Amino acid sequence: MMAKPDYAAVLLPVPQFKESHDLKLDKTQIGPTGATVVAPPYQAMSVGDKITLTLKLVDPGGEPIDTITRTITLTKPDIGQPIVWTVAQADLESLFADDQIKAGYRIEYSTPTVTTSSEEQILYAVENFDPELLPRLSIKGFDGESLNPEDYPDGIVLTVGLYPGIEAGDVVLLYAVGNPRVITAIRVDQTTIDSGKLETSLGYEWLAANNGDEVSLMYQYARAGSAGSSMALSLMLRKPVFLPPPIVDKVIREGEDDEYKGYLTGRSTEGGINVDLPEEAEIGPNDKVQMVFDGFKPGGYYVADPITGNKRRFQMLQKYVPANLGKRLYVFYEVTLPGAGIYKSRRFDLHIRDIVSGWPTLNITLPPAPNNIVSLKTVTDAVTFRMRSWTFMAEGQRVRITAKGVLQAGGQGTFKLRDGEAEVVTNAEYRAGEIITTLPRAFLVSLELKEQFDVTAVTSFDGGTTYKHFSTISAQLVE
Numbered sequence: 001m002m003a004k005p006d007y008a009a010v011l012l013p014v015p016q017f018k019e020s021h022d023l024k025l026d027k028t029q030i031g032p033t034g035a036t037v038v039a040p041p042y043q044a045m046s047v048g049d050k051i052t053l054t055l056k057l058v059d060p061g062g063e064p065i066d067t068i069t070r071t072i073t074l075t076k077p078d079i080g081q082p083i084v085w086t087v088a089q090a091d092l093e094s095l096f097a098d099d100q101i102k103a104g105y106r107i108e109y110s111t112p113t114v115t116t117s118s119e120e121q122i123l124y125a126v127e128n129f130d131p132e133l134l135p136r137l138s139i140k141g142f143d144g145e146s147l148n149p150e151d152y153p154d155g156i157v158l159t160v161g162l163y164p165g166i167e168a169g170d171v172v173l174l175y176a177v178g179n180p181r182v183i184t185a186i187r188v189d190q191t192t193i194d195s196g197k198l199e200t201s202l203g204y205e206w207l208a209a210n211n212g213d214e215v216s217l218m219y220q221y222a223r224a225g226s227a228g229s230s231m232a233l234s235l236m237l238r239k240p241v242f243l244p245p246p247i248v249d250k251v252i253r254e255g256e257d258d259e260y261k262g263y264l265t266g267r268s269t270e271g272g273i274n275v276d277l278p279e280e281a282e283i284g285p286n287d288k289v290q291m292v293f294d295g296f297k298p299g300g301y302y303v304a305d306p307i308t309g310n311k312r313r314f315q316m317l318q319k320y321v322p323a324n325l326g327k328r329l330y331v332f333y334e335v336t337l338p339g340a341g342i343y344k345s346r347r348f349d350l351h352i353r354d355i356v357s358g359w360p361t362l363n364i365t366l367p368p369a370p371n372n373i374v375s376l377k378t379v380t381d382a383v384t385f386r387m388r389s390w391t392f393m394a395e396g397q398r399v400r401i402t403a404k405g406v407l408q409a410g411g412q413g414t415f416k417l418r419d420g421e422a423e424v425v426t427n428a429e430y431r432a433g434e435i436i437t438t439l440p441r442a443f444l445v446s447l448e449l450k451e452q453f454d455v456t457a458v459t460s461f462d463g464g465t466t467y468k469h470f471s472t473i474s475a476q477l478v479e
Contacts, residue, residue, distance in 0.1 A: 013171045013187075014121035015039045015053060015085075015103050016222045021229040023122065025101060026129035027092045035092065037070075039083040039105055039118065040171045040185035048110030049074045053085045056102040057095060065094050074110075082173065082183045095125040119224040134163050134230040137174070137219050140199070145344060146236040149207035156207065160198040160219050163228060168193065170223050174200055177232075178215040182206055188221075210237045212341045236344065242282045243345035246291065246314075246333055249274035251350065260348050266325050266355035270391060273316040275304075275331055281345070288336040290314075294347075298463045299323035322392040322461035325468070326354035354468070360388045362401075362457055362473040365436075372475040376445070382438035385417070387457055387471065389433035398423040398460040400467065403439050405453030405477070407446055415443040417455070423464075444477060452476050 018036040019029050037053055051072050057065040070085040072078075083105075095101070104120040139147070140157035147156070158174055168190050176182040184200045192198055202217075214236050220229040251262040264273065275291055283289060291314035293302040300323030304314040314333075330347040337343065365386045367378040374383060385401070401417040417437045429435055439455065447453055454474050458467040 012042060012105070012107070012116060012118035013040055013169075014119045014222050014224050014227075015105055016121075016171070016173055016220055016227065017101075017103070017123060018173075018175065018220065018229075020123055020227065021129075021131040021133055021220075023124060023225075023227050024126045024129055024131065025095075025123045026126050027089070027095055028127065029129070030089050030092065032089060033086070034089050035087045037085045037087060037103065038173055038183060038185075040173070040187065041080055041082055042107065042116075044109070045074060045079045046110050047074055047076055047079065050108040050110075051083050051105055052108070053087075053103070053105045055087065057092075058100040058102060059096075060098045060100075065099065068092075082185045084183065097125055097127045099125040101125065121222065121224060121227070123227075131229075134219075134228050135161055136231045136233040137161075137217055138233075139217075139235075145234075146238055147207070148239050149204060149211050149237055150239065152207060153204050155201050155203040157199050157201050158217060158219075160230075162193065162196055162198060163221060165226065166193060166221070167223060170221050172198060172219055172221045174217070174219045176202055176206060176215065176217055178206065178210040178213060178237075180206075180209075207237055212238055214341070236341075238341065238343065241335070241337075241343050242280065243333070243335060243343060244278045244280060245346040245348040246331055247276045247278055248331060248348055248350055249276065251348075254351070260346065261350075262348075263351040263353050265353050267358075267391070269321045269352055270318065272318045273321065275314045275316070277312040277314075277333065281333075281335075283335055284337065289333055291316075291331065291333045293320065293329060293331055295320065295324040295329035296327050296462055296465075300327070300329065300462065318392065319394055321352065322394075322397075323463075324352045325392075325461060326466075327352065355391065358391070359468075359470040360390045361471040362387050362455055364473070364475065369475065372473060373478055374444070374475050375478050376441075376449070377479065379441045379444060382440045383444070384436060384438050385455060385473070387435040390459075390470070392461065393425070393430060393433070395425055395427050395430040397425045398464050398467075399425060399435055399457060399470075400459070401435075401437055401455065401457045403443065403453060403455045405443075405447040406451040408448050409446075413443065413446055415439060423460075447477050449477055449479055 015037050017025055053070045055068040059065055068091050101123040102120055104118045106115050106117040108115055137158050137160045140159050170188040172186045174184045216232045216234055218230045218232040245260045253262045291304045293316045295301050302316050302320040307313050307315055328351045331350050332345045332347040335343045362385050366384040400423050403415045405413055407413040452474050454472055456472040457470040459470055460467045
């Protein structure tokens with residue numbers, strides 16, 4: 001007896017949501033133009049074919065929420081091209097976290113015959129999704145930020161690295177987001193896997209049409225039960241403009257071969273960082289120029305206009321420096337040419353070295369504690385500590401102060417003098433130029449006499465992401 005054919009094996013590939021990753025869709029990431037859903041072209045495409053996308057919205061318990069359908073009728077320009085549906089943002093408003101979207105499509109041919117259906121893809125609605133996307137694609141033979149279309153009369157070749165778990169039958173979509181948007185579909189087969197090569201071309205005509213604009217290139221793959229999207233590769237298409245890296249004042253080069261890489265000592269950045277435009281930069285009299293200090297976020301990223309009286313000099317204000325202490329940042333300038341878009345210069349790789357000494361110290365002010373010996377008899381309510389102002393002190397920074405000592409009951413005791421919201425430097429503290437805090441007597445009473453207890457201050461210049469050690473005072477508690 002002949003076996004029945006396996007019809008599941010010939011179902012069409014699943015549709016793909018451009019705004020999704022790893023089978024998750026965050027509706028907050030869908031723009032006002034709606035979500036883009038794409039399926040690859042099929043062999044028998046014909047003018048007049050009707051292709052209907054069906055999205056079944058289901059809650060976590062399996063109860064239906066809504067069904068959305070979109071039908072496209074093919075015209076002559078559609079033949080051989082991916083199928084693209086748009087789903088309005090409002091149509092997905094009923095989705096909540098953990099709801100499901102069951103997506104599939106069917107083809108009704110212009111010449112009536114059987115209907116062909118796709119496999120169904122199940123996606124999950126999520127909120128505040130911060131995905132770890134697939135690596136960016138690359139351009140064969142090119143590694144830069146600005147591409148001159150005239151250098152590529154035959155177009156460019158886009159190369160996708162083979163993603164983990166790739167299988168024959170996967171559909172890879174490549175998006176070239178510009179004007180117009182171009183979508184290319186590739187069906188993975190065994191030769192793709194064996195050769196390690198997944199490539200497609202992007203023609204000169206599209207590059208030339210987007211000359212002077214920034215475009216975005218990305219890819220995604222899907223099969224039933226698996227999908228993923230890449231990070232976008234941003235690319236400026238333009239004829240070359242000579243914009244060498246900026247000149248960082250007082251910078252110390254990091255080796256003979258690192259012409260555009262260097263460091264500043266933390267102390268030398270008090271008062272801000274001065275940067276100049278190189279004389280050879282091709283900048284017209286009507287061009288707008290801004291210097292970008294692409295540093296740590298939050299608190300260390302800054303875009304500067306020229307300083308008053310000198311259109312070639314820019315300054316990173318002092319308040320944006322401390323978040324970058326001990327870190328690297330890129331410094332470059334952006335030139336806006338009237339009617340020609342924004343051009344970015346080459347970057348200078350700058351390291352602002354950390355300040356490791358000279359920070360303020362904690363001192364006991366009340367009650368008197370000569371040689372940092374605290375007598376419990378002299379403590380009425382608390383011991384008062386003071387720390388003077390420091391380099392880059394500013395309102396809104398965070399200062400955390402913690403006491404640790406040996407408990408009479410055994411083990412180590414901890415008391416947080418400044419913690420959480422209480423860490424934030426107030427306007428009054430900034431104006432006074434000092435921090436005053438207290439350690440309650442109740443904590444001291446719990447400690448072992450004649451033992452040392454430590455009070456440590458640390459501060460954060462980057463909103464609490466990292467802390468720097470300022471000071472530790474070691475005191476002895478006596479009766």
